Amino acid sequence: MPEPSGQQLKRRPSTSTACPPPTAHGCQQAPLICGDSSPDTARSTWPSGAAAGTYLVAEISLPSPLQSRTAMTDEDCTYEIWNYILEHMEPDGADISHYYETAAIQPPITPESLAELDMSRIINNPKLRHDVNFDRELHFRPNLDGSKGKQKMKSADHYWQALEGEFFMYEFALQHKQLTTDSHDLAYWDGVIRNTKRRLPAVFEAIRDILTTLVPDHEQRRILTRLDVDLIMQEITHGVCDLIDLSDWLARVVKKHCAPMRDQLVDAMQSDIQQGALEGDHGKLVNGLRQLLNILEAMRLDVANHQIRHMRPLLVDDTVNFQRRYNAHRIYLRKIDVRRCQKWFNDELGHLTTRAVELGKPAPSHLDALTSALVRDVLFNEASPCPPSFYVDHDRLRGVRSDIRSSISHELCRGVLADFAPATVPKADLLQAQEALQGTISAIVGMSGRFTERTDNIAVEIVRFILVLEGRYPPFDGTLLSIVEQKLEQVLKPLSQAFDKLARDTCDRLLPKLKTSVDEHIRLSALDLQDVMVPAAFASLPPPPLGFGAVCAAPPVPAQPYDPDEDIVRRLTHVLCLHWHVWAELVYVASLFEEESTSFATLAPSPTSSAAPSPMMPIAQAVYAPGKKWLPVGVTVSEVPGGIPTPGATPEPVAAAGGRKESEAGEPSNEQESLDAQQQ
Numbered sequence: 001m002p003e004p005s006g007q008q009l010k011r012r013p014s015t016s017t018a019c020p021p022p023t024a025h026g027c028q029q030a031p032l033i034c035g036d037s038s039p040d041t042a043r044s045t046w047p048s049g050a051a052a053g054t055y056l057v058a059e060i061s062l063p064s065p066l067q068s069r070t071a072m073t074d075e076d077c078t079y080e081i082w083n084y085i086l087e088h089m090e091p092d093g094a095d096i097s098h099y100y101e102t103a104a105i106q107p108p109i110t111p112e113s114l115a116e117l118d119m120s121r122i123i124n125n126p127k128l129r130h131d132v133n134f135d136r137e138l139h140f141r142p143n144l145d146g147s148k149g150k151q152k153m154k155s156a157d158h159y160w161q162a163l164e165g166e167f168f169m170y171e172f173a174l175q176h177k178q179l180t181t182d183s184h185d186l187a188y189w190d191g192v193i194r195n196t197k198r199r200l201p202a203v204f205e206a207i208r209d210i211l212t213t214l215v216p217d218h219e220q221r222r223i224l225t226r227l228d229v230d231l232i233m234q235e236i237t238h239g240v241c242d243l244i245d246l247s248d249w250l251a252r253v254v255k256k257h258c259a260p261m262r263d264q265l266v267d268a269m270q271s272d273i274q275q276g277a278l279e280g281d282h283g284k285l286v287n288g289l290r291q292l293l294n295i296l297e298a299m300r301l302d303v304a305n306h307q308i309r310h311m312r313p314l315l316v317d318d319t320v321n322f323q324r325r326y327n328a329h330r331i332y333l334r335k336i337d338v339r340r341c342q343k344w345f346n347d348e349l350g351h352l353t354t355r356a357v358e359l360g361k362p363a364p365s366h367l368d369a370l371t372s373a374l375v376r377d378v379l380f381n382e383a384s385p386c387p388p389s390f391y392v393d394h395d396r397l398r399g400v401r402s403d404i405r406s407s408i409s410h411e412l413c414r415g416v417l418a419d420f421a422p423a424t425v426p427k428a429d430l431l432q433a434q435e436a437l438q439g440t441i442s443a444i445v446g447m448s449g450r451f452t453e454r455t456d457n458i459a460v461e462i463v464r465f466i467l468v469l470e471g472r473y474p475p476f477d478g479t480l481l482s483i484v485e486q487k488l489e490q491v492l493k494p495l496s497q498a499f500d501k502l503a504r505d506t507c508d509r510l511l512p513k514l515k516t517s518v519d520e521h522i523r524l525s526a527l528d529l530q531d532v533m534v535p536a537a538f539a540s541l542p543p544p545p546l547g548f549g550a551v552c553a554a555p556p557v558p559a560q561p562y563d564p565d566e567d568i569v570r571r572l573t574h575v576l577c578l579h580w581h582v583w584a585e586l587v588y589v590a591s592l593f594e595e596e597s598t599s600f601a602t603l604a605p606s607p608t609s610s611a612a613p614s615p616m617m618p619i620a621q622a623v624y625a626p627g628k629k630w631l632p633v634g635v636t637v638s639e640v641p642g643g644i645p646t647p648g649a650t651p652e653p654v655a656a657a658g659g660r661k662e663s664e665a666g667e668p669s670n671e672q673e674s675l676d677a678q679q680q
């Protein structure tokens with residue numbers, strides 16, 4: 001049998017001779033599509049002058065008979081297949097032969113890869129359940145971003161090219177089998193056909209198994225009967241498989257259950273399969289199957305995204321309960337370094353307490369210590385920004401850090417412009433130039449916010465604004481450009497004195513606002529927190545008109561002064577409140593229960609809750625209404641012995657705007673590493 005992918009056989013010269021040019025008698029065409037023909041009668045009923053649109057074949061010359069065919073093994077047949085593809089599939093025979101040998105055996109989209117979209121996986125993925133608190137439009141998409149995504153696409157291309165070679169070999173072997181009566185030759189071609197079947201059965205199995213997850217229970221028997229893979233492969237190897245009828249049936253089933261927006265894709269898939277079958281175009285035939293699997297993946301993603309939208313309130317409401325139990329189990333397994341978390345927290349608490357005594361102020365609360373420690377880590381701790389208890393928020397906090405540093409860098413650039421601008425420039429003109437410069441710099445650095453890599457471009461813009469303010473532009477001043485660029489390189493480094501001073505000023509400005517916001521929202525539930533911290537996407541739209549042009553308008557809201565820190569404060573407040581509800585009794589106040597301290601009694605969870613470190617593993621289960629299997633009406637969490645494996649993570653979700661959530665939906669593991677869905 002052929003070697004599995006990854007165990008490549010060393011190539012050797014083929015024992016077959018090169019095919020001579022077609023003789024006068026030509027070659028009868030061996031169909032892979034035939035209406036009612038049986039394998040026994042098909043050989044004598046194929047008309048040599050049949051219409052070109054009837055058969056999946058092409059004229060191929062016949063290789064010379066070999067005496068050594070009687071002793072050929074499966075390995076020998078595999079070598080023969082490689083060489084047939086190499087010699088006869090022009091002009092891409094070399095590439096296709098190589099991919100036939102080396103590409104994966106399983107298709108790029110399989111039930112196993114899509115199993116991560118199952119409801120059981122979704123509701124047992126702690127990172128997804130945490131992320132849904134911060135994004136109302138969280139959804140999955142195929143993860144094709146970055147280097148991993150490019151590698152996936154490349155591997156998929158190789159797979160489908162290998163399948164094209166497989167279709168060619170079915171045609172090639174079947175044609176030559178029908179032109180011989182020698183028993184040794186018949187056995188040889190049977191062996192070639194048998195060893196050719198490497199990928200196509202898996203494609204039909206994937207189509208069948210994915211379809212069964214998308215249709216109601218009462219239709220599954222019909223799917224299994226119609227997509228009998230053994231029967232389909234037997235028909236293909238005997239040249240009697242009606243691929244046109246199969247594509248018609250698949251198109252009807254898929255259109256019945258997919259969104260109308262995908263009908264055009266289904267039509268294109270059906271057209272490619274039929275055109276490939278009628279014209280003997282293996283490329284179109286393979287492209288049709290590829291499109292079919294892509295459509296099935298999109299349908300499976302649609303179902304999962306619809307379930308997430310439906311389940312969002314339930315998942316958010318159960319966030320604290322599930323996270324406490326899940327993390328208590330991880331602490332028991334020593335997957336979270338509790339001592340490091342406590343040391344990080346106690347160091348900040350001790351520092352704040354000492355300062356309060358020195359200044360004669362009230363002792364800080366534990367929540368104040370958590371708030372201060374997080375902000376200082378986000379701003380100043382390069383080596384280890386947050387303790388392990390923030391593992392589900394690392395990407396979110398990294399985004400906050402990037403935004404704060406971007407704001408500081410913008411302020412530094414504004415300062416450089418002010419330093420070099422002439423003193424005679426009116427203040428209003430300088431402010432206007434600084435605002436325009438900030439917009440220009442945003443376009444230069446883009447979403448990455450890498451100011452230090454764009455100092456030359458930023459310097460050019462600053463010099464241009466300076467010359468405009470002085471009234472002497474053009475020409476450009478190259479000497480001034482060098483001076484400004486050197487200044488930018490100095491101040492934009494995070495370790496520079498100017499950057500550090502602005503960062504500390506930002507920290508001193510943020511902390512009081514953040515502490516006030518946390519105190520105001522700490523008693524809210526997870527669902528109420530989301531309502532306050534994550535406004536609905538259409539909340540700002542005006543209400544629809546009523547009656548004959550009447551508009552129901554709310555009373556005007558008093559204008560509030562713009563606070564540039566409002567967005568950062570809101571995002572950090574949401575993180576801190578949820579974090580405290582989950583981790584307070586697990587880590588930060590765990591050693592204080594005997595003291596029965598009242599300073600945080602109203603904030604800390606009850607010490608009798610189920611959040612104590614436990615050998616039992618929490619497993620969430622969806623609760624469905626009778627007769628319903630798609631949309632759960634509730635979620636329950638039960639605990640099972642820790643020996644049962646934790647359900648795997650889901651593909652990475654993405655925000656509604658189409659951008660991938662920055663975490664990893666590389667492929668997240670059970671430890672919530674960064675699907676590829678893709679979230680995405």
